[in-house]
Amino acid sequence: MQTFRYAVPQVAVHWLAALAVVFLLVTGTFVLADLPNDAGKLGNLAIHMAIGALAGFLVIVRVVLRRRLPAAPAAPSDKLAHAGHMALNLAVLLMAASGMVLALQSGVFDALFGGGALPADFKDFTPRKVHGLVSRLVMAFVALHVLAALYHQLIVKDGLIARMTFGKK
Numbered sequence: 001m002q003t004f005r006y007a008v009p010q011v012a013v014h015w016l017a018a019l020a021v022v023f024l025l026v027t028g029t030f031v032l033a034d035l036p037n038d039a040g041k042l043g044n045l046a047i048h049m050a051i052g053a054l055a056g057f058l059v060i061v062r063v064v065l066r067r068r069l070p071a072a073p074a075a076p077s078d079k080l081a082h083a084g085h086m087a088l089n090l091a092v093l094l095m096a097a098s099g100m101v102l103a104l105q106s107g108v109f110d111a112l113f114g115g116g117a118l119p120a121d122f123k124d125f126t127p128r129k130v131h132g133l134v135s136r137l138v139m140a141f142v143a144l145h146v147l148a149a150l151y152h153q154l155i156v157k158d159g160l161i162a163r164m165t166f167g168k169k
């Protein structure tokens with residue numbers, strides 16, 4: 001029998017990841033990037049890095065669940081939707097990876113745990129440029145993803161959003 005909805009763990013992971021990514025995009029752009037690199041930034045950085053690592057980890061969980069669960073829904077996802085989801089996953093992974101490399105290169109861990117100082121400006125590091133550019137890509141992908149969901153919901157009227165909610169099969 002065709003299952004209409006994603007499985008419960010997939011729905012839970014989707015919305016937790018969505019929350020994390022939107023939080024990171026907004027606070028990264030409007031809070032973190034504007035703060036001077038003094039000791040007052042450390043708490044914000046720690047939160048950003050922990051949630052960023054979680055977001056990267058959830059991509060891996062999502063891909064594993066998608067492959068493991070026999071009831072992964074087929075319709076109405078098509079090739080374009082699949083490509084879009086892969087693009088989202090890849091871009092978020094790239095954010096987590098570039099963030100991690102940036103933190104290692106610029107001595108953030110030493111500042112957090114060893115009493116070292118933060119670099120004068122993260123923008124002096126190449127991974128920061130990658131992180132900043134890819135964040136704009138993630139924003140564009142998320143916007144397209146939400147528009148696509150709304151298009152299905154309101155114009156095609158196929159009840160697509162219900163697939164990503166808890167409920168009877």
Ligand code: HEM
Pocket residue numbers: 010014017018019021022062063066075076077078081085086088089092142145146149160161162163164
């Ligand atoms: C906030 C608004 C969002 C809405 C309304 C939404 C809605 C949906 C819906 C309805 C599906 C199922 C599509 C289908 O059946 O083919 C889906 C799947 C998916 N969404 Fe979202 N989404 C949102 C945010 C996000 C964000 C921020 C991300 C990025 C992390 C994301 C990543 C994904 C992925 C990767 C899938 C594929 C399913 C999977 O592999 O688990 N979504 N979304």
Ligand code: HEM
Pocket residue numbers: 021024025026028029030032033034035048049051052053055056092093095096097098099100102103108122123128131132133135138
């Ligand atoms: C999916 C995960 C992540 C997202 C969506 C994200 C998002 C962002 C955004 C939007 C910015 C500001 C970029 C700009 O305005 O140019 C930023 C900056 C930054 N992020 Fe992330 N990030 C993620 C993961 C991480 C991780 C895992 C780390 C470290 C372990 C990290 C470390 C940093 C650092 C050090 C900055 C620089 C802050 C500054 O320039 O003052 N990020 N991030």
